[in-house]
Amino acid sequence: MIVEKKIHNPSEDQTFSADDYLINIVKRAVSNKQNIHISLLGNGSITVLPSIGEYFNNTDDLETFCTTDATKLKVSVLGDRDIVTNDTGRNIDELMWMSGFHASSGRLLEGCLRHDVVELMHWPNLTRLPGTENSMRIASLLSSCPTSITLARHFLKIDKEEIYQFYSAAHCAGLARAVNRTAQEPVLKPHRNQALLGLLLQKISRI
Amino acid sequence: MEHKIIFTGPVGAGKTTAISSISDIPVVNTEASATDDVKLRKSNTTVAMDYGVLNLDDGVKFHLYGTPGQERFSFMWDILTIGGLGLVLMIDNAREDPLADLEFFLTAFKPFIEKNAVVIGVARMDVNSRPGLYTFHKKLHDMNMNVPIFEVDARNRKDIKFLLLSLLATLDPGLKR
Numbered sequence: 001m002i003v004e005k006k007i008h009n010p011s012e013d014q015t016f017s018a019d020d021y022l023i024n025i026v027k028r029a030v031s032n033k034q035n036i037h038i039s040l041l042g043n044g045s046i047t048v049l050p051s052i053g054e055y056f057n058n059t060d061d062l063e064t065f066c067t068t069d070a071t072k073l074k075v076s077v078l079g080d081r082d083i084v085t086n087d088t089g090r091n092i093d094e095l096m097w098m099s100g101f102h103a104s105s106g107r108l109l110e111g112c113l114r115h116d117v118v119e120l121m122h123w124p125n126l127t128r129l130p131g132t133e134n135s136m137r138i139a140s141l142l143s144s145c146p147t148s149i150t151l152a153r154h155f156l157k158i159d160k161e162e163i164y165q166f167y168s169a170a171h172c173a174g175l176a177r178a179v180n181r182t183a184q185e186p187v188l189k190p191h192r193n194q195a196l197l198g199l200l201l202q203k204i205s206r207i
Numbered sequence: 208m209e210h211k212i213i214f215t216g217p218v219g220a221g222k223t224t225a226i227s228s229i230s231d232i233p234v235v236n237t238e239a240s241a242t243d244d245v246k247l248r249k250s251n252t253t254v255a256m257d258y259g260v261l262n263l264d265d266g267v268k269f270h271l272y273g274t275p276g277q278e279r280f281s282f283m284w285d286i287l288t289i290g291g292l293g294l295v296l297m298i299d300n301a302r303e304d305p306l307a308d309l310e311f312f313l314t315a316f317k318p319f320i321e322k323n324a325v326v327i328g329v330a331r332m333d334v335n336s337r338p339g340l341y342t343f344h345k346k347l348h349d350m351n352m353n354v355p356i357f358e359v360d361a362r363n364r365k366d367i368k369f370l371l372l373s374l375l376a377t378l379d380p381g382l383k384r
Binding site: 125203204205 | 261263264267269292336344356359365368373377381
């Protein structure tokens with residue numbers, strides 16, 4: 001059962017702690033360089049191998065792993081003899097993105113602030129990772145014109161939950177960093193052919 | 208004025224296939240039998256260009272051009288990029304040195320990229336998972352670039368759609384559906 005935080009001021013942002021979810025289990029394994037096996041009753045398992053930077057998904061429902069309370073996840077450390085695989089796993093950063101994305105559900109990760117000036121150091125692999133409707137736009141803005149989450153949200157005209165989810169996921173995956181400077185409003189001129197791009201966007205969205 | 212997006216990349220990376228995935232018309236090819244080492248990879252190769260179309264609302268046509276992958280046809284690259292809005296670079300991860308391919312094409316199209324935009328699709332990662340995207344990101348960082356780069360399957364319409372959506376987002380993040 002997830003412990004809900006009482007919000008005394010309705011205008012405060014809802015936050016969540018990495019400790020309550022899969023996120024910090026994987027983070028600890030990576031920093032301790034421990035290969036681990038994580039299982040959830042009735043839902044398969046995940047094997048995380050920081051020694052090679054990969055994870056192996058042995059579950060049909062990774063999202064449930066990411067949203068389940070950490071106390072329900074059974075973790076065991078693997079010895080070298082326990083690791084026998086000829087398969088190729090996926091990069092652990094992708095697991096971190098998914099963990100942060102699903103655990104967030106629109107909330108902001110504790111430690112991340114809406115006034116953080118955020119730089120996206122590289123794009124997430126959005127063809128293989130979950131994203132929101134405007135993930136591409138958020139990634140484009142924060143990689144080319146680092147700004148605060150609040151200003152980015154206003155510039156892109158999107159809900160705060162969406163950009164909080166993106167920022168939380170990116171932070172967990174190590175793609176985003178808070179830059180220590182005053183936030184500046186993004187100054188990006190509309191494309192010279194914006195009308196044409198709009199038509200193209202409508203077309204491609206229907207594919 | 209012609210409105211277009213150019214697909215480029217080394218031989219066999221999936222340019223023709225990618226255009227076919229989304230074009231509203233059967234792709235017009237200019238293929239010939241491969242004669243050199245290319246024939247070890249595929250029987251035919253593009254010698255001039257591939258052509259596809261996206262029919263937009265209001266009767267506007269958006270043109271999709273695929274460049275030939277072989278360097279000996281590189282004179283076509285400059286011709287095809289004239290008036291283009293953006294570049295889709297397809298990389299084949301099963302080739303001998305995908306990072307070298309990446310650097311080569313980003314350098315070859317550098318003047319165009321600086322004025323417009325580029326997105327990168329890395330294909331065949333299921334065949335060869337190394338180098339991984341992390342290594343590609345490092346390479347891009349060394350080249351002082353931070354552009355969209357995704358794992359794709361050139362036959363997958365949805366993957367090609369994502370490439371184009373990211374291209375549009377790069378050209379104008381303010382553009383909203």
